[in-house]
Amino acid sequence: MTIEVSSLRKEFSSPSGTITAVDGIDFSIDEGDFFTFVGPSGCGKTTTLRCIAGLETPTSGSIRFDGEDMTGKPAHKRNLAMMFQNIALYPHMKVKENISYPLKVRNVPKQERYENAEEAADIMQIRELLEKYPGELSGGQQQRAALARTIVHEPEAFLMDEPLSDLDAKLKVEIRKEIQRVHDRVEKPTIYVTHDQEEAMTMSDRIAVFNDGGIEQIGTPDELYQRPTNRFVANFIGNPSMNFFDGTVDRASGETVVVSVDGRDVELRVVDSTAVGVGDEVTVGVRPEDVRLDRNDGDLEGEITLIERIGKQMLATIEGPQGEVRVTLPADNAYEKGEVIRLSIETRATHLFDSGSNDVVTRGPDV
Amino acid sequence: MSIRNDIGQKWSSVKQRTVDKPWNPLTHLSHQGRSRGWNLLLNALLVLLLFVVIFPIFWMVSTALRPTDMIYNVPQTLLPQAFSVENFVNTFEGTNFPTYFTNSMILSVGVVGVTTSMSTLAGYGLTRIDIPHKKTFARIILFGYMFPQILLAIPMFIFWSRIGLINSHLGLILAVTATALPFGIWLMWKFFQNVPISLEESAQMAGASPFRAFYEIALPMAKPGVIAVAIFSYATAWGAYTIPRIIMPTSENWPLTVGIHMFTIQKQTLWGEVMAASVMMVIPAFIFVFALQKYLLEGFEVGGQM
Numbered sequence: 001m002t003i004e005v006s007s008l009r010k011e012f013s014s015p016s017g018t019i020t021a022v023d024g025i026d027f028s029i030d031e032g033d034f035f036t037f038v039g040p041s042g043c044g045k046t047t048t049l050r051c052i053a054g055l056e057t058p059t060s061g062s063i064r065f066d067g068e069d070m071t072g073k074p075a076h077k078r079n080l081a082m083m084f085q086n087i088a089l090y091p092h093m094k095v096k097e098n099i100s101y102p103l104k105v106r107n108v109p110k111q112e113r114y115e116n117a118e119e120a121a122d123i124m125q126i127r128e129l130l131e132k133y134p135g136e137l138s139g140g141q142q143q144r145a146a147l148a149r150t151i152v153h154e155p156e157a158f159l160m161d162e163p164l165s166d167l168d169a170k171l172k173v174e175i176r177k178e179i180q181r182v183h184d185r186v187e188k189p190t191i192y193v194t195h196d197q198e199e200a201m202t203m204s205d206r207i208a209v210f211n212d213g214g215i216e217q218i219g220t221p222d223e224l225y226q227r228p229t230n231r232f233v234a235n236f237i238g239n240p241s242m243n244f245f246d247g248t249v250d251r252a253s254g255e256t257v258v259v260s261v262d263g264r265d266v267e268l269r270v271v272d273s274t275a276v277g278v279g280d281e282v283t284v285g286v287r288p289e290d291v292r293l294d295r296n297d298g299d300l301e302g303e304i305t306l307i308e309r310i311g312k313q314m315l316a317t318i319e320g321p322q323g324e325v326r327v328t329l330p331a332d333n334a335y336e337k338g339e340v341i342r343l344s345i346e347t348r349a350t351h352l353f354d355s356g357s358n359d360v361v362t363r364g365p366d367v
Numbered sequence: 368m369s370i371r372n373d374i375g376q377k378w379s380s381v382k383q384r385t386v387d388k389p390w391n392p393l394t395h396l397s398h399q400g401r402s403r404g405w406n407l408l409l410n411a412l413l414v415l416l417l418f419v420v421i422f423p424i425f426w427m428v429s430t431a432l433r434p435t436d437m438i439y440n441v442p443q444t445l446l447p448q449a450f451s452v453e454n455f456v457n458t459f460e461g462t463n464f465p466t467y468f469t470n471s472m473i474l475s476v477g478v479v480g481v482t483t484s485m486s487t488l489a490g491y492g493l494t495r496i497d498i499p500h501k502k503t504f505a506r507i508i509l510f511g512y513m514f515p516q517i518l519l520a521i522p523m524f525i526f527w528s529r530i531g532l533i534n535s536h537l538g539l540i541l542a543v544t545a546t547a548l549p550f551g552i553w554l555m556w557k558f559f560q561n562v563p564i565s566l567e568e569s570a571q572m573a574g575a576s577p578f579r580a581f582y583e584i585a586l587p588m589a590k591p592g593v594i595a596v597a598i599f600s601y602a603t604a605w606g607a608y609t610i611p612r613i614i615m616p617t618s619e620n621w622p623l624t625v626g627i628h629m630f631t632i633q634k635q636t637l638w639g640e641v642m643a644a645s646v647m648m649v650i651p652a653f654i655f656v657f658a659l660q661k662y663l664l665e666g667f668e669v670g671g672q673m
């Protein structure tokens with residue numbers, strides 16, 4: 001099945017007036033796509049998902065499954081599987097009854113229903129919990145039971161609203177794999193909602209970055225990482241997140257742009273210098289791995305205020321006149337907190353944003 | 368430092384005191400020399416309370432089981448000197464008791480059925496459908512419940528006679544339902560507010576129609592409320608007096624409440640029959656509540672799990 005959403009708008013009325021939860025949402029999802037909504041809290045991810053599910057009626061815009069308009073088709077006739085943000089297990093039913101409920105609705109005989117529930121429970125590693133009631137399960141176990149319920153029948157698409165939020169890191173990785181395995185096996189589109197960009201980056205075929213009721217950019221994880229179209233996406237995608245320096249264009253010619261950041265000239269290589277003009281206010285974006293530290297040499301200056309470990313590497317935070325800069329370092333570096341240090345930017349790996357619109361204007365050849 | 372010590376000392380002295388003599392209103396008072404009197408008073412109150420509640424029931428049963436000719440003995444004994452089911456036989460054979468009993472049963476079944484189903488549907492609708500002026504509605508409902516029944520009964524009589532519902536079981540069921548429904552709706556409304564909508568949405572995503580989601584998910588979770596409304600409306604119907612007294616003028620349509628009362632204001636009060644009928648009237652109520660309380664508690668267990 002394919003899912004197309006166009007010009008979706010959803011308003012809620014509240015005592016204090018009309019709230020526009022989402023507006024101008026457009027995307028389409030192909031058969032077998034793993035499509036992720038990512039974005040900060042309250043940006044409209046759940047609302048969009050609920051419109052697709054049929055639990056909310058869009059104020060305007062259309063939703064099509066395989067080209068067929070879904071307006072007026074109630075949720076229970078859309079044959080989707082949905083995992084709710086708040087889990088939503090039925091407290092008066094045992095776990096096995098919960099998991100097999102979609103089959104019960106489809107009039108599958110009890111025996112077969114429970115066998116399928118056992119299989120699904122095996123995948124989620126909760127077989128020993130089948131006879132319990134949801135109230136007797138931990139948050140993570142409940143989440144796995146709810147996941148098992150979504151995979152027990154054969155839906156046209158999976159909708160998952162932050163299904164892993166209550167799990168510990170190790171279990172998260174495990175269940176992530178299970179979700180992907182199920183997805184690969186059934187080849188149905190999956191829409192996955194998360195506010196964790198790392199989860200989005202590792203699991204998705206394509207990602208829609210939501211912000212404030214709209215979509216900032218849609219693309220593959222690589223596209224979003226390498227070619228963010230605006231400052232919001234550049235900032236949101238990637239961990240540790242991108243550094244930004246505000247400056248003014250001094251010179252622009254050929255493949256070179258010189259930006260004056262806090263009174264110091266920084267020379268950058270870009271793919272298209274005609275996109276900027278002298279005097280333009282721009283924001284230079286550079287990832288922490290594309291900034292180099294040196295004790296003597298560099299365009300910018302600052303003091304190391306923090307060094308912390310992130311996985312294999314270390315992350316240094318440097319305070320300077322140009323603002324806070326994050327730099328990744330190898331674990332065996334010799335820098336210490338409190339040192340005053342010079343910084344240089346990898347000139348071929350920067351993004352240039354218009355300071356007014358925050359849209360990208362050009363970028364380096366090696367981003 | 369010194370302040371801290373000071374507090375520490377005070378605290379430890381308080382602690383010591385509490386360890387030595389746990390504070391208890393009764394023993395606490397005993398130190399003021401009022402223990403005996405206080406205890407005596409409390410116990411006397413308790414006995415009085417028990418007496419007020421238990422004694423009429425005891426007397427009812429005890430009188431019902433006496434032979435008819437010993438009921439008017441003076442002085443009377445607490446326990447019957449001889450047991451007899453004579454009063455029960457007389458009640459069945461010499462009075463309209465079977466008719467009254469049947470009428471009460473019809474009334475109760477009707478009222479419980481209508482009130483429970485309507486309260487459930489209304490309570491559900493009020494939580495799930497966006498109805499304007501819900502708050503006003505809630506106020507009116509509770510306000511309606513506060514009316515004395517006699518004030519309702521008289522206009523009802525007028526209405527009911529216009530539409531031909533006087534002396535009909537249906538008319539009585541509707542009238543008594545009207546007195547039980549406001550509280551029933553209000554109770555179910557509160558119950559359904561505690562059933563998360565997302566559970567029904569999840570059922571719909573699983574493929575259940577909205578009605579099925581209500582029936583299989585929301586309703587079982589609100590079961591304690593449904594049982595409570597059933598018990599409450601049963602009590603209302605089984606004990607209804609004012610309304611049937613007014614809108615059921617003919618004696619063969621009286622429920623037990625009115626019928627038994629009439630035993631006492633005939634030419635002579637048939638105390639033996641009154642008591643026997645009362646005993647038999649209490650039995651169905653006991654059975655009903657006993658049968659349902661099991662579900663009530665079971666429902667609370669499930670509800671308590673989440």
Ligand SMILES: Nc1ncnc2c1ncn2[C@@H]1O[C@H](COP(=O)(O)OP(=O)(O)OP(=O)(O)O)[C@@H](O)[C@H]1O
Nearest residue numbers: 012014019021040041042043044045046047048195
């Ligand atoms: N039923 C509703 N009534 C009124 N406003 C709503 C309703 N549902 C959502 N909103 C508003 O719409 C906006 C988007 O909400 P939504 O739940 O879609 O966010 P989200 O991206 O899922 O956030 P989160 O990551 O916190 O789950 C929010 O500002 C929210 O307050």
Ligand SMILES: [Mg+2]
Nearest residue numbers: 045046085161
């Ligand atoms: Mg959400």
